[in-house]
Amino acid sequence: xxxxxxxxxTPTAHATVCxxxxxxxxxxxxxxxxxxxERLDQLVGQRRRIQRQGHLYRAGDPFEAIYATRLGWFxxxxxxxxxxxxxxxxxxxxxxxxxxxxSTGTHSCDAIALEDSEVCVIPYARLEELSRALPGLQHQxxxxxxxxxxxxxxVMMLLGSMRAEERLAAFLFNxxxxxxxxxxxxxxxxxxxxxxxxxxxxxxxxxxxxxTLSRFQEDGLxxxxxKHIRIDDFTGLRDLIG
Amino acid sequence: xxxxxxxxxTPTAHATVCxxxxxxxxxxxxxxxxxxxERLDQLVGQRRRIQRQGHLYRAGDPFEAIYATRLGWFxxxxxxxxxxxxxxxxxxxxxxxxxxxxSTGTHSCDAIALEDSEVCVIPYARLEELSRALPGLQHQxxxxxxxxxxxxxxVMMLLGSMRAEERLAAFLFNxxxxxxxxxxxxxxxxxxxxxxxxxxxxxxxxxxxxxTLSRFQEDGLxxxxxKHIRIDDFTGLRDLIG
DNA sequence: CGCGAGTTTGAAATTCTTCAAGATCGGTGG
DNA sequence: CCACCGATCTTGAAGAATTTCAAACTCGCG
Numbered sequence: 001x002x003x004x005x006x007x008x009x010t011p012t013a014h015a016t017v018c019x020x021x022x023x024x025x026x027x028x029x030x031x032x033x034x035x036x037x038e039r040l041d042q043l044v045g046q047r048r049r050i051q052r053q054g055h056l057y058r059a060g061d062p063f064e065a066i067y068a069t070r071l072g073w074f075x076x077x078x079x080x081x082x083x084x085x086x087x088x089x090x091x092x093x094x095x096x097x098x099x100x101x102x103s104t105g106t107h108s109c110d111a112i113a114l115e116d117s118e119v120c121v122i123p124y125a126r127l128e129e130l131s132r133a134l135p136g137l138q139h140q141x142x143x144x145x146x147x148x149x150x151x152x153x154x155v156m157m158l159l160g161s162m163r164a165e166e167r168l169a170a171f172l173f174n175x176x177x178x179x180x181x182x183x184x185x186x187x188x189x190x191x192x193x194x195x196x197x198x199x200x201x202x203x204x205x206x207x208x209x210x211x212t213l214s215r216f217q218e219d220g221l222x223x224x225x226x227k228h229i230r231i232d233d234f235t236g237l238r239d240l241i242g
Numbered sequence: 243x244x245x246x247x248x249x250x251x252t253p254t255a256h257a258t259v260c261x262x263x264x265x266x267x268x269x270x271x272x273x274x275x276x277x278x279x280e281r282l283d284q285l286v287g288q289r290r291r292i293q294r295q296g297h298l299y300r301a302g303d304p305f306e307a308i309y310a311t312r313l314g315w316f317x318x319x320x321x322x323x324x325x326x327x328x329x330x331x332x333x334x335x336x337x338x339x340x341x342x343x344x345s346t347g348t349h350s351c352d353a354i355a356l357e358d359s360e361v362c363v364i365p366y367a368r369l370e371e372l373s374r375a376l377p378g379l380q381h382q383x384x385x386x387x388x389x390x391x392x393x394x395x396x397v398m399m400l401l402g403s404m405r406a407e408e409r410l411a412a413f414l415f416n417x418x419x420x421x422x423x424x425x426x427x428x429x430x431x432x433x434x435x436x437x438x439x440x441x442x443x444x445x446x447x448x449x450x451x452x453x454t455l456s457r458f459q460e461d462g463l464x465x466x467x468x469k470h471i472r473i474d475d476f477t478g479l480r481d482l483i484g
Numbered sequence: 485c486g487c488g489a490g491t492t493t494g495a496a497a498t499t500c501t502t503c504a505a506g507a508t509c510g511g512t513g514g
Numbered sequence: 515c516c517a518c519c520g521a522t523c524t525t526g527a528a529g530a531a532t533t534t535c536a537a538a539c540t541c542g543c544g
Contacts, residue, residue: 043534078250078395086399100395102388110393130380132374139370145387146344152394153320153342153351157328159401160445164532194490203402203445205533210492226491234267305536406500437523442493447501468523 002071010111013125014026016120017041026094026182028122028144032136040137043130044068045121056097056111056119063101065123069093072117073192076100077200078109087201089195090114096144114192159203162242167202168212172222176231187234191227258362259283268336268424269310270364270386274378282379285372286310287363298339298353298361305343307365311335314359315434317344319442320351329443331393332356332435335424338386356434401445404484409444410454411482414464418473429476433469 018040021129029037045065048057056067059079073093088109091097097119101107131138158167180186191198195206202209216222221237223230229238260271260282271279284388289312292298298309301321316333330351333339339361343349346375373380401410420438421430437448444451458464465472 076395078399080399080403080484084399084403084484086395086403088395088398099388100392102384103392110391126379128384132318132377132380135370135374138374142344142370142387145391146341147392148391149387150342150345150350152391152398153328153330155398156330156394156401157320157322157326159398160442161322161326161328193493196490200402206491207493207534208532213531214492242322242326251515448523449502449525450500453500456524 005194016044016047018223020045021070021120023070023148024095028096028140029137030140032134032140036134036136039130039134042165043122044136045123045126048119048121050108050113050117050119051075052113052115052117054113056113056117057101057107057110058110060103061107063098063105063107063124065121066096066098066101066127067111067119067121070098070120074111074117075114075193075201076109076111085200087193087197088155090197090201092178094198096148099145114197132230155201157235164202164204164208164212165215165240166242168198168209168216169221169237171198171202172229172231173237173241177237188228188230191229258286258289263312265336267313270338270382272382273381274376274382278376278378281372281376285364285368285379287365287368289328289360290363290368291358291360292316294353294355294357294359296355298359299343299349300352301349303343303349305340305347305349305366308338308340308369309353309361309363310341311337311339312360312362316353316359317356317435317439317443318351318353327442328438329435330397332439332443334420335479338388338390341387341390356439389471396405397443405446406446406450406454407457408483409446410440410451410458411463411479413440414445414471414473415479415483428473430470430472433471 006139018027019034019037021027024030024037026121029040032040036181037111047070048056048067050072056074069091071093074097075087076089076091076097077085077087079085097111098107102124110136127137127141131141158170175189175191176186179189191202195209198204199206199209203213213224216237217224219232219236221231221240223232260266261271261276261279263269266272266279271282272341274282287307290298290309292314298316311333313335315354315399316339317329318331318333318339319327319329321327333353339353340349342351344366369383373383404412417431417433418428421431435443437451440446441448441451446454455464455466458479459466461478463475463482465474
């Protein structure tokens with residue numbers, strides 16, 4: 001192992017800096033200047049690991065930090081008074097969690113790990129402070145929030161105007177693009193979420209998700225084996241979205 | 243008229259400053275210190291009037307500013323490739339428009355006035371600059387963006403997990419609260435949007451909106467006269483939401 | 485080996501949409 | 515001033531998409 005084994009006060013300190021991180025192109029620092037990125041190293045407080053099914057935060061928790069997913073998968077979900085759950089997003093490597101908390105100082109949704117995961121903790125007070133000094137960071141952070149708003153509008157389009165087939169095709173397409181952007185296969189991937197979670201996100205029942213995936217397979221668009229998906233006919237899937 | 247009639251370079255200049263605005267409690271400056279608010283006066287570039295059915299901006303327009311609704315109503319809508327429209331929000335006095343544009347530098351939705359309206363134009367570059375100097379403004383702006391994200395999650399809950407009745411009850415309830423917060427009647431108000439626009443927002447067809455309103459009326463929950471709504475049984479309506 | 489969580493599939497039930505026909509309203513031009 | 519027009523809204527009946535209920539299957543794990 002070429003890594004230095006020197007014992008340090010914080011065992012993972014050598015990696016809890018943005019300038020050393022492999023996610024520079026995907027995460028918050030996208031597009032910042034190198035000299036700015038070095039100053040970013042003050043930003044990340046620590047890493048935090050969350051086991052599968054563990055909560056990163058819960059609705060009602062005081063808001064103190066946002067989180068950059070370093071590794072793994074999360075879902076965010078809001079809980080209705082009567083117990084109904086609505087999944088509002090699935091977050092993968094390089095994606096930011098916790099922005100909902102800024103509004104009231106209290107988180108308004110749950111963030112739950114879909115598999116063993118790790119996040120960088122970005123204390124919010126420090127982010128505000130540092131982004132007053134680093135215009136590049138300030139702008140990048142605003143872009144991240146705005147992108148979340150635009151994404152949410154896309155989900156509204158899905159939920160409000162599209163049929164089950166279209167929703168699921170768009171969902172698979174979106175996953176494919178996000179894997180692709182991270183250098184993973186765009187054609188073949190593993191779903192980290194259950195049919196029920198997909199259904200909640202897409203406003204469908206799990207049976208409808210299952211049936212629709214089966215239909216896609218019959219039509220030769222994809223191959224499904226439980227959670228393993230292979231996209232066989234990209235344009236066919238694309239055409240479904242309209 | 244007690245207003246000074248002195249001709250000035252910018253005719254409305256005396257009013258295009260936040261410190262003189264009646265919306266201090268509702269708009270971007272909420273909660274800021276008075277000394278900060280005075281410095282805010284540099285922020286608002288100008289006012290802009292938009293006629294009913296006019297566009298404040300369109301998807302594809304370059305992003306230069308965000309807008310604070312001073313007066314009137316807007317809808318924002320995303321357009322799908324095949325022409326389907328999804329209304330993503332209705333904005334009233336004191337609410338901010340245009341945040342979608344920060345993400346890519348290009349607006350991703352249309353903003354259309356539902357009646358003759360007026361906005362304060364807040365050049366985005368100036369906002370970023372000023373919010374580096376004014377932590378209160380910085381934080382307030384972040385809260386506005388975060389609130390939009392939280393609102394969007396609420397809409398996802400509506401669209402993904404609630405039935406037509408629940409969606410419409412929640413919609414009316416939400417309008418009522420927003421009127422109330424601005425000192426208008428919470429029980430009686432005028433809808434600025436058509437049944438079709440309500441339907442698009444709620445993921446329903448206009449006929450379903452119409453039928454559901456009629457049912458509410460039969461059940462004694464509300465009185466409908468075209469676009470005029472009176473809420474007769476607040477708790478009854480509240481109970482529908484669950 | 486068997487349990488439980490997750491999934492698939494079928495058939496019936498429900499909700500919402502579609503299609504269709506009038507009704508109503510506000511504004512315009514004669 | 516009034517008739518008329520287009521846009522919007524209401525209501526009914528039939529149809530379609532999705533959900534609900536039910537049963538059986540698969541797989542990983544203790």
